[in-house]
Amino acid sequence: MNITDLLKKDTILLDLGSNSKEAVIDELVTKLDQAGRLNNKEKFKEAILAREAQSTTGIGEGIAIPHAKTSAVKTPAIAFGRSKQGVDYSSLDGQPSHLFFMIAASEGANQTHLETLSRLSSFLMDDNFRKKLEKATSADEIMEIVNAKEKKEAEDDIPEDAPSTGGNILAVTGCPTGIAHTFMAADKLKATAKEMGVSIKVETNGSGGVKNRLTPEEIEKADAIIIAADTKIETERFKGKPLIQVPVAKGIHEPRQLIERAVRKDAPIYQGSGGSSSSDADAKGRTGFYKHLMNGVSNMLPFVVGGGILIAISFLFGIYSADPTSDQYNRFAEMLMTIGGSNAFYLMVPVLAGFIASSIADRPGFAPGMVGGLIAITSGIEGTSGSGFLGGLIAGFLAGYLTLLVKKGLEVLPTLFDGLKTVLLYPVLSIGLTGLVMLIINPPLTTIYTGLSDWLQALGDANLVLLGIILGGMMAIDMGGPINKAAYTFGIAMLDADQFQFIAAIMAGGMVPPLATALATNIFKNKFTEQERQAGKSNYALGAFFITEGAIPFAAADPARVIPSIIIGSAAAGGLSMLFDIGLRAPHGGIVVAGLVDGNPLLYLLAILIGTIISAFLIGFLKKDLEKE
Numbered sequence: 001m002n003i004t005d006l007l008k009k010d011t012i013l014l015d016l017g018s019n020s021k022e023a024v025i026d027e028l029v030t031k032l033d034q035a036g037r038l039n040n041k042e043k044f045k046e047a048i049l050a051r052e053a054q055s056t057t058g059i060g061e062g063i064a065i066p067h068a069k070t071s072a073v074k075t076p077a078i079a080f081g082r083s084k085q086g087v088d089y090s091s092l093d094g095q096p097s098h099l100f101f102m103i104a105a106s107e108g109a110n111q112t113h114l115e116t117l118s119r120l121s122s123f124l125m126d127d128n129f130r131k132k133l134e135k136a137t138s139a140d141e142i143m144e145i146v147n148a149k150e151k152k153e154a155e156d157d158i159p160e161d162a163p164s165t166g167g168n169i170l171a172v173t174g175c176p177t178g179i180a181h182t183f184m185a186a187d188k189l190k191a192t193a194k195e196m197g198v199s200i201k202v203e204t205n206g207s208g209g210v211k212n213r214l215t216p217e218e219i220e221k222a223d224a225i226i227i228a229a230d231t232k233i234e235t236e237r238f239k240g241k242p243l244i245q246v247p248v249a250k251g252i253h254e255p256r257q258l259i260e261r262a263v264r265k266d267a268p269i270y271q272g273s274g275g276s277s278s279s280d281a282d283a284k285g286r287t288g289f290y291k292h293l294m295n296g297v298s299n300m301l302p303f304v305v306g307g308g309i310l311i312a313i314s315f316l317f318g319i320y321s322a323d324p325t326s327d328q329y330n331r332f333a334e335m336l337m338t339i340g341g342s343n344a345f346y347l348m349v350p351v352l353a354g355f356i357a358s359s360i361a362d363r364p365g366f367a368p369g370m371v372g373g374l375i376a377i378t379s380g381i382e383g384t385s386g387s388g389f390l391g392g393l394i395a396g397f398l399a400g401y402l403t404l405l406v407k408k409g410l411e412v413l414p415t416l417f418d419g420l421k422t423v424l425l426y427p428v429l430s431i432g433l434t435g436l437v438m439l440i441i442n443p444p445l446t447t448i449y450t451g452l453s454d455w456l457q458a459l460g461d462a463n464l465v466l467l468g469i470i471l472g473g474m475m476a477i478d479m480g481g482p483i484n485k486a487a488y489t490f491g492i493a494m495l496d497a498d499q500f501q502f503i504a505a506i507m508a509g510g511m512v513p514p515l516a517t518a519l520a521t522n523i524f525k526n527k528f529t530e531q532e533r534q535a536g537k538s539n540y541a542l543g544a545f546f547i548t549e550g551a552i553p554f555a556a557a558d559p560a561r562v563i564p565s566i567i568i569g570s571a572a573a574g575g576l577s578m579l580f581d582i583g584l585r586a587p588h589g590g591i592v593v594a595g596l597v598d599g600n601p602l603l604y605l606l607a608i609l610i611g612t613i614i615s616a617f618l619i620g621f622l623k624k625d626l627e628k629e
Contacts, residue, residue, distance in 0.1 A: 003120050003146050007078040009139040010035045016083040016100070021058075024087055025049070025066055028079045028102040036074070037104055043072035044104065055175075055230055058091030059184065059252055062134075063124050067103035077104045078120065080142060082134070099124075099133055123149050125187050125252075169198060169262045170214050170222045174205030174229035175248045185228045185251030192255035198263060205233060224262035225270075226251070235270065243270035289397075296356035296396055297489055300348055301588070304492055307344025308586035310336045312596035315585070348496065349392035350374045353399065360400025364407065364426040368399035368434040375438040376445070387445035389493035390452075394445065395438055402437070403430040464501065465578045471502060472509025472574015472611070476566040479513055479548045479555065492587055500583030500598055507546055508577040508608050509570035511590055514550030515543030515608070516569050516615030517562070524620035532557070543612075546590035554619075561622040569615025576607035 011031055018024040025048055033041040047068035051057065058064040064087075079102040086096030101120060123129050123146075132145045171189050175181035186202040193200040201218065204211045216237070219225070224242040227233050228251025235243070244258060244267045251258065261267060314321060314336035318328030322337035350373035357369025376391025387394075406429045410421055417425070474487035488510070491503035521528045521536030528536065535553060542550030555562045583598030594608075595601045 002150055003078065003123075004143050004150075006076055007080060007120075007143070007146060008035070009143065011037065011077055011079040012139040012142055013079070013081040014136070014139065014142075016081045016087070018083070019085070019087060021052075021087065021089045024064075024081065024083070024089065024100055025052075025102075028066070028081050028100060031081075032077055032079050032102065032104055035077070035079075037077040038072060039074045040072040044068065044070060047072060048102070055247070055249070056090045057181075058089035058097050059181065059249065060091050060095065061124075061130065062086070062095065062098040063130065064089045064091065064097040064100050065103060065124070065181075066100070067105070069105040069107065071107040073104045073106040076106050078102065079104070099130060120146075125184055125191065168221055168223040169193070169200045169226070169259065170218060170224075171200060171202040171226040171251070171258075171262075172205065172214070172229060172233050173202060173227075173248055173251055174231040174233055181230070181248045181252065185248050185255075188252050188255045189226070189228070189259065193259055196256065196259060198259055200259070205229065205231065224265050224267055226258050226262050228252075228258070238270050241270055242267040292356050292359040292397065292400065293393070293489070294485060295359035296352040296354075296393075297485070297492070299355040300352040300492075303344045303348045303351055304495070305586065305588040307340040307348070308495065309589060309593055309596070310340030310344070312585045312593060314340065315598075316596065345496075346377075349377050349389060352389070353392045353396035356393070356396025357399035357403065360397070361403035361407065361430075364422065364430060365400045365403040367427050368403055368430040369396050371431050372396065372399045372434045372438045375435060376442060379439055379442050387442050387449045389496040390449045391438075391442055391445045394441070395434065398437060399430065399434040402433045406430045406433070465575045468501075468505035468578030469571045469575035471506050472512075472577070473567045473571035475506060475509035475548060475574070476513050476551075476570035477563070479552050484510070484548065488587075495585070495587055500585055501578055501581065503587050504582040504584035504597060504604065505574040505577040507584065507587070507590065508573040508582075508604065508611065510548040511543050511546050511608050512570040512573050512611040512615055513543070513548055513555075513566040514539040515612040516566055516619065517551045517554040518543060519612055519616035520619040520623075523616060524623065526625050527620060527623040544591040546588060558623060562619055565618035565622060566615045568618060569611040569613075571611075572614050573607050573611025576610060577604060580604065580607060582607070 013027065013031055016024060016027055018027050025045065029038075029041060029045045029048065032038050032044070038044050047070040048066050051068050052066065056064075057066045079100075081100040081102070083096075083098050083100070086098050089097040089100075091097055101124070103120070126149070129145070129149050133142065136142045136145060171186070173182050173185040173189070175185075182204050186204050189202055190200060201214065202212060203214045214237075219237055219241065222241060224244065225238045227235070227243065227245045228248045229245075230248045242262070242265045244261055246254075246258065314333040317330040317333035318326075320326035321328045321330040321333035323329060324334065350370045353373025353376065354366045354370035357365035357372070359365075372395030373392045375386075376395045377386040377388060379386060403426065406426060407421075410417075410425055413421070471487045471491070474483050477483045487506055491506040494500075494502040518536045518539035521533045521539075525533060532554065539550040551562075551566060555566070580603040581599050582604045584593065584596070585598070586593040586596060594604055597604050
């Protein structure tokens with residue numbers, strides 16, 4: 001599709017009569033409405049003004065690109081207006097604007113429309129193109145200038161995925177609407193980098209999704225990253241890299257300065273979102289099944305943690321305090337139980353399934369995943385709560401891969417149906433297929449799930465202690481890696497099945513490594529550097545709040561001595577927690593929720609303390625003195 005398929009003579013105003021920003025917007029909106037491109041003039045204007053409230057679309061260089069994507073648009077279109085005297089449009093460079101392109105994108109605009117609108121934004125970065133528009137004397141000439149530019153760009157086009165010729169600078173651009181600024185900044189960065197002899201790859205986060213996505217391998221090799229965006233960008237993948245973060249306008253107006261900074265690595269090293277817990281998904285190094293599973297688990301955790309802690313607090317008022325028929329009844333406790341148990345916990349499995357499916361099939365997978373997860377917990381055998389966590393896992397992967405199958409099957413349709421696919425065909429087919437399969441397989445899954453739960457509940461004390469030792473030790477093997485996550489995920493599954501001892505043992509085991517390394521740096525000072533002793537102080541807090549990763553630097557520095565030491569202590573804490581018959585309804589929080597355990601909280605703290613002391617002294621005995629090393 002060409003730009004002139006959206007920009008027509010009946011949407012061109014060569015001489016704007018307006019002398020203010022709002023008047024210009026009103027004049028262009030009226031032009032689009034008179035040309036029959038809008039469903040609702042007032043709603044479209046509201047959408048344009050709402051976008052202006054986020055940040056001005058007066059990008060400087062005498063250009064303004066007011067734009068909106070809304071159901072108030074009947075047909076995607078572009079209106080062009082020109083003001084010879086110039087209008088104060090609150091432009092980023094403080095100069096009056098002379099050229100105005102109002103972009104009207106419909107809610108269901110297909111990919112072709114969005115790419116065409118974005119291409120116009122890129123053209124406006126060309127000085128010669130703008131000068132020709134300023135000098136044009138008729139609407140026909142405007143159309144000819146645009147057509148000529150498109151033809152030239154098509155001849156000079158270089159594929160986005162062309163191999164890099166050198167350099168290690170990466171960039172990401174994005175704006176709230178994802179139509180104009182995103183691509184203007186990307187083109188400006190690429191053009192400037194070419195002038196400077198610097199090779200760059202730019203990922204765009206536009207309304208049509210992420211384009212030219214940066215790969216883990218490219219990020220690993222990158223010297224620095226530039227993010228020029230006014231919208232949320234996935235940044236955890238850039239952990240450990242020099243990261244420059246600026247508004248998208250900086251990418252348009254200061255590309256040379258940004259690239260020069262990136263080449264010099266003149267930027268702070270990105271540390272991530274701040275101390276991921278043992279329950280967070282790794283942002284790096286995940287592929288396939290594990291990646292999808294952890295995407296589901298990490299997005300489910302806020303529901304589990306928030307709901308679990310609220311449930312645990314309700315029990316402080318009495319074990320039956322949420323039951324209106326009990327003498328212990330307390331209205332506030334009942335409210336907490338309703339919020340945590342009847343709502344947050346109820347959403348746990350559907351959210352797990354939804355985000356597993358969206359990890360596999362992107363956004364189209366989310367709805368069928370949610371529906372499949374809901375069926376898992378509501379359509380099992382009568383008298384049960386369905387197949388729970390197990391059913392949710394299966395529903396997530398089922399929905400994700402069925403959605404991929406649906407998307408693949410619909411690729412044969414003409415591009416005319418692209419907009420219809422996302423709003424109608426994908427959801428109807430993927431939700432329908434996922435729902436049908438889940439309704440068939442959920443009863444046998446429920447039998448398996450309830451059987452597993454009953455078997456674990458029937459285990460003798462000795463077997464439970466052994467299982468606690470294994471789970472506690474697993475938490476310390478890789479401290480946030482796949483083994484740690486496998487143990488933690490098992491604990492959440494059992495929490496969903498009303499088996500509370502397992503997550504208690506797992507949390508005890510996960511708290512020991514950072515606490516033990518902290519204690520060891522205090523007791524055996526001659527075995528640690530000054531830097532390690534300082535890091536050890538912060539590990540008291542990390543361990544207390546169940547952030548196992550605090551021990552990773554110590555394990556990485558001396559794995560042969562530290563890792564076996566913390567595994568033994570974590571296993572002891574997990575086993576003792578089981579031996580003391582400690583249960584926990586909150587899957588996170590560490591010391592914050594220790595007082596909310598089912599059982600004796602002092603015995604729970606004793607289990608953690610014993611595990612910590614065992615590991616700390618093993619570390620001290622095994623590590624050599626610094627002088628000897």
